[in-house]
Amino acid sequence: MKLLRREYPLHLMLLPGVILTLIYAYGPMAGLVMAFQQFEPLSGFFKSEWVGFDNFTYVFNLPDFNQVLWNTIVISLFKMVLFLVVPLILALLLNEVTRRWFSRFIQSAIFLPFFLSWTVLGGVVIELFSLDGPVNGLIKSLGSEPIMFMLNNDWFRGIIIGSDVWKGMGYNMIVMLAAITGINATLYEAAEVDGAGKWKQMVHITLPGITPIIILLSVLSLGNVLNAGFEQILIMYNPTVYEGADIIDTFVYRLGMFSQQFGPAAAIGLFKSVISLGLVSITYYAAYKYNNYRIF
Numbered sequence: 499m500k501l502l503r504r505e506y507p508l509h510l511m512l513l514p515g516v517i518l519t520l521i522y523a524y525g526p527m528a529g530l531v532m533a534f535q536q537f538e539p540l541s542g543f544f545k546s547e548w549v550g551f552d553n554f555t556y557v558f559n560l561p562d563f564n565q566v567l568w569n570t571i572v573i574s575l576f577k578m579v580l581f582l583v584v585p586l587i588l589a590l591l592l593n594e595v596t597r598r599w600f601s602r603f604i605q606s607a608i609f610l611p612f613f614l615s616w617t618v619l620g621g622v623v624i625e626l627f628s629l630d631g632p633v634n635g636l637i638k639s640l641g642s643e644p645i646m647f648m649l650n651n652d653w654f655r656g657i658i659i660g661s662d663v664w665k666g667m668g669y670n671m672i673v674m675l676a677a678i679t680g681i682n683a684t685l686y687e688a689a690e691v692d693g694a695g696k697w698k699q700m701v702h703i704t705l706p707g708i709t710p711i712i713i714l715l716s717v718l719s720l721g722n723v724l725n726a727g728f729e730q731i732l733i734m735y736n737p738t739v740y741e742g743a744d745i746i747d748t749f750v751y752r753l754g755m756f757s758q759q760f761g762p763a764a765a766i767g768l769f770k771s772v773i774s775l776g777l778v779s780i781t782y783y784a785a786y787k788y789n790n791y792r793i794f
Contacts, residue, residue, distance in 0.1 A: 532764035539760070553765035562740075562749070563766075570745040573659060573726040578719045580663045582712065585670035589708075590700060592671075593678050605675070609668030616665075620733035623661045624648060648734075651742030658734065658743055662727055670715060674708055681707040717785045721778035724770050746770050 528543070533554070536547040557563055588608065595601040611619060627633050627647035634644040647653045685703050694702070728747035735743045746766060754763030 530764060530768055532760050533768045534765075535761055537760040537764070549761065553761040554769065557753075557762045557766050557769075562744070565741065566744050566746055566749045569655075569743060570724055570726045573655065573743075573745060574723050576659045577662055577726070578716075578722070580659065581666060581670055581719065582716060584663055585667045585674055586712065588667065588671045589674035589678060590704065592675060593704065594696060594700075605668075605672070608671060611665045612668045614665070616729045616733050619661065619665055620730065623657065624734060627653075627657055648736070649738045651739050654735070654739040655742045658727070658731060661734075662730055673715070674711060677708040677711040678704060714785055717781050720781045721774065723777055724774050 531543055532546075534548060534550055535543070535553075536549050537543075538546050592601050592604060595604070625631055629644055629646060633647070637644055645653065647657060681703065685707075686699055689699050689703060724746060726745040726747070728745070728751070731743055731745060731748055732751065735748070747770075750763045750766050750770075753759050753766070
């Protein structure tokens with residue numbers, strides 16, 4: 499009781515967040531029953547026909563499902579790799595900048611897109627790569643024919659991956675810079691005395707020093723294999739590039755909102771959620787086992 503009296507203000511502060519989580523995160527889970535029904539909005543959950551696993555059989559046999567799953571995995575994997583490689587390179591380069599004001603300016607410029615929504619950045623990217631945009635203007639000035647970036651499956655997938663990395667790379671860069679600053683400075687001094695240059699210091703001190711953070715970020719990112727960026731793709735894509743850019747989330751959105759096939763859409767969503775739950779559980783266990791990282 500003494501402990502409760504001492505800590506009850508903290509529990510009261512936590513209560514609004516718990517209530518919102520229950521309402522908006524756990525409450526909607528009741529709708530998962532649609533995955534096993536021929537759901538009709540007018541009939542509701544209790545009167546809609548129960549069809550068991552028929553919705554799963556239906557969506558797994560759709561001609562587009564395999565392509566959608568492949569697009570999701572490919573786009574996610576490229577994003578995961580680049581989200582580690584690009585920030586790592588930037589962090590290593592900025593760590594060698596001697597002028598602090600210049601380093602802070604570059605960090606701010608790189609981190610700024612992270613705070614902007616895809617509603618804004620999506621419009622910017624579309625304008626940049628449109629037929630009459632600056633990129634095609636540069637291509638024309640070099641004597642080449644303009645490219646329809648936003649209507650070509652191969653180009654569009656690259657734009658999706660590149661723009662997402664551009665938007666989010668600042669966060670991981672800051673994390674890696676923080677890890678670099680935590681390395682003991684005497685190691686660099688000793689290496690310099692021994693005649694090691696900047697390159698050898700980076701290879702033998704900096705990279706080994708931040709390896710635990712790199713492993714941690716890599717492991718935790720594996721839980722997002724089936725999350726390829728719903729908001730980004732929904733804002734930027736069009737029917738011409740469905741073949742190369744349609745992912746599970748956008749497929750579910752079109753299936754449920756436009757085709758009114760609520761049961762199959764819920765079935766795909768449940769399939770994705772179960773796989774994602776398994777991946778997140780495995781990655782958190784691996785992060786705890788190999789890097790002693792834990793939430794609780």
